Amino acid sequence: MRTTLTLQELIEWRRVPGRTALLYLTDRCPVGCAHCSVDASGSSPRVADHMGLDHLVRELVASPDLRSVGISGGEPFVERRALTSAVGIITDAGKLVVPYTSAAWSRTVPSWIRRVLERSAAVVLSTDTFHDAGVTQRQVRVAAEAIVNAGARLIVQVVDVGESVRRAVDLVVDCFGEASSDVADVHVVPLIGVGRGADVLTVQRRHTVDQLPPCRAAASPVIAYDGRVTPCCNEALINGEGPVTLRPRIADAAELPHVVRAVTSAPLISMMRTAGPAAVASLPGFTDLAARSHRSLCDFCWQAHERSTTLTDEEERVLRAAALIAR
Numbered sequence: 620m621r622t623t624l625t626l627q628e629l630i631e632w633r634r635v636p637g638r639t640a641l642l643y644l645t646d647r648c649p650v651g652c653a654h655c656s657v658d659a660s661g662s663s664p665r666v667a668d669h670m671g672l673d674h675l676v677r678e679l680v681a682s683p684d685l686r687s688v689g690i691s692g693g694e695p696f697v698e699r700r701a702l703t704s705a706v707g708i709i710t711d712a713g714k715l716v717v718p719y720t721s722a723a724w725s726r727t728v729p730s731w732i733r734r735v736l737e738r739s740a741a742v743v744l745s746t747d748t749f750h751d752a753g754v755t756q757r758q759v760r761v762a763a764e765a766i767v768n769a770g771a772r773l774i775v776q777v778v779d780v781g782e783s784v785r786r787a788v789d790l791v792v793d794c795f796g797e798a799s800s801d802v803a804d805v806h807v808v809p810l811i812g813v814g815r816g817a818d819v820l821t822v823q824r825r826h827t828v829d830q831l832p833p834c835r836a837a838a839s840p841v842i843a844y845d846g847r848v849t850p851c852c853n854e855a856l857i858n859g860e861g862p863v864t865l866r867p868r869i870a871d872a873a874e875l876p877h878v879v880r881a882v883t884s885a886p887l888i889s890m891m892r893t894a895g896p897a898a899v900a901s902l903p904g905f906t907d908l909a910a911r912s913h914r915s916l917c918d919f920c921w922q923a924h925e926r927s928t929t930l931t932d933e934e935e936r937v938l939r940a941a942a943l944i945a946r
């Protein structure tokens with residue numbers, strides 16, 4: 620029996636290690652937003668090996684702890700064959716599926732998309748003024764209504780920029796009236812200064828380690844269609860930046876369970892998820908990071924991972940012990 624997932628449930632599930640994962644289905648997207656954190660475009664790489672991807676998704680859903688898989692990109696709805704197949708494999712395995720979309724497909728709603736929506740527990744619909752480059756508000760409305768009519772929870776995700784939040788709230792109320800909270804949520808998220816977003820968000824505050832919280836994203840790994848694996852949804856990592864230990868690539872789908880376990884339970888990631896940056900910076904081998912300011916939590920995390928490659932055996936033992944205690 621299909622069930623829906625609210626935004627609050629999704630947020631809570633993502634904090635439980637192993638309960639959720641994200642399938643990054645494609646790099647391609649035709650919308651062309653100026654703030655795109657994954658640098659997606661109409662000519663970005665896309666799925667080439669459909670059988671290999673199916674194998675990857677089967678390995679992913681074999682985990683008994685996994686309960687929900689998000690599907691993002693790029694725009695996953697440009698990958699008709701891959702999206703249809705992945706949604707089928709995930710839901711046939713008894714897991715919930717949550718596609719992410721920009722609504723670029725929604726001048727009309729073809730029957731294959733309707734079937735995907737009908738199998739989805741929730742659909743995250745991203746819309747803000749940057750998306751106006753390639754998606755009209757009419758399309759957003761058509762998509763919102765199709766999602767709710769298909770029985771999925773609508774989660775409108777909106778970057779806090781200009782009129783975007785007010786416009787998203789108005790759209791939801793306009794479509795679904797006073798009872799809109801029964802069928803939809805609005806999730807306000809910050810602009811992220813990576814990918815093309817780095818050209819938009821040019822001024823970033825700096826933070827001391829005490830101001831940086833533990834990382835909530837490090838409980839939900841990302842598996843890309845071509846075998847890239849990351850412990851979290853950091854877009855720059857997905858794009859091949861940052862420490863290589865944080866973004867292994869698997870050659871064979873059978874390696875997936877082992878690699879996912881390795882990246883998500885590594886001592887430093889464990890510490891980032893549980894105790895946070897201040898605790899990491901108190902450990903031998905990392906103490907110089909306490910004296911600096913950092914652009915973001917991820918900036919700190921990357922520097923700590925670079926440090927971790929030069930730890931002595933004793934420092935490595937202390938890190939492992941601290942991670943076990945903090946777990």
Ligand code: SF4
Binds near residue numbers: 656657659692
């Ligand atoms: S932000 Fe989303 S909709 Fe916009 S270009 Fe990137 S992937 Fe496409």
Ligand code: SF4
Binds near residue numbers: 835850851917921
């Ligand atoms: S802090 Fe580290 S684990 Fe968390 S999202 Fe950033 S890069 Fe990923």
